[in-house]
Amino acid sequence: MFYAPPMARLITELSRLPGIGPKTAQRLAFYLLGQDKQDVQRLADSLIEAKEKMSFCPICGHLTDVHPCSICTDASRNASIICVVEGPSDVIALEKTREFKGRYHVLHGAISPLDGIGPEDLRIRELLSRINDDIKEIILATDPNIEGETTALYLTKLLRPLNLKITRLARGIPVGGDLEYADEVTLIRALEGRHEV
């Protein structure tokens, strides 16, 4: 009742976004109404365009506007290493390192019995179908939490008989982090993973 209906609808739609509560949604709405019409139009267009053009790569499952995605079709990349991640944003995070030159496989989630997500809900069948004699290594780069670890364990058991090199990302204290503030589990992993200098 405090807002005119178009304003109320905009605030409602904005507050559906993750991490955006009613106060932030109101602030964004007032900001947007103060912008030029073409700026608002451009935001609306970019939403529609991204939703229409972006979909999942049929091979790796990454978000892409070409099918298969540019990573899967890039002949300069090492096709013998597949890095398994939970979501498309993990692909982006790894690509930003500019270190990994293999290919990806996006699971679209992690095993989470509490949320009713089992192995059959993930793109595991698609992963198995990609494995052939050319694949030498599978990097299990799921998140370092319970669901991610469970998924990595499940995949390890599943892939073990295939005679592949199976690796996990190193766990330890983050670069730039503070030893005294590292949690115990991370410190234990850092100790376990210690290496000679």
Place this chain on the structure above:
Amino acid sequence: MFYAPPMARLITELSRLPGIGPKTAQRLAFYLLGQDKQDVQRLADSLIEAKEKMSFCPICGHLTDVHPCSICTDASRNASIICVVEGPSDVIALEKTREFKGRYHVLHGAISPLDGIGPEDLRIRELLSRINDDIKEIILATDPNIEGETTALYLTKLLRPLNLKITRLARGIPVGGDLEYADEVTLIRALEGRHEV
């Protein structure tokens, strides 16, 4: 280069919003691409609709979809009191109290020489043109910061000769606040404004 062009455009547009940096914009973009197409369409539509239908009330300057706005045309409200605020969100904040039953005047800013905003950039001429014999009180409800105080001072000098009651909102320690954490200026104002119980 890490994102496909439609995704990059969406992230760019989202990160233009206030308080939304590149990381949050990326998170929002991934979230939106995971939503149903009609949900994204609804958000885009609400943006366009709000921008098209909402504009400023010719009388008070509040954001509205009807002209004049519902507050200016509400005969049950006290037309003899005008509450002067900096922006439409201040109107909403005061309306939410359900205590003020007068009308509003939105200045669309505050005097700020550093930002090059002078009195002529605000809706002060429109305020003066609204003042007639029926107006008994002007509440200066600009923000309690330097710009808001400057604007209130300017308006006080301008309105003084018109023989009106001119009031300011009370300053003091906020309800639910902690005395020891109140800043000195606020405490001084709270002392100055003390009243018998």
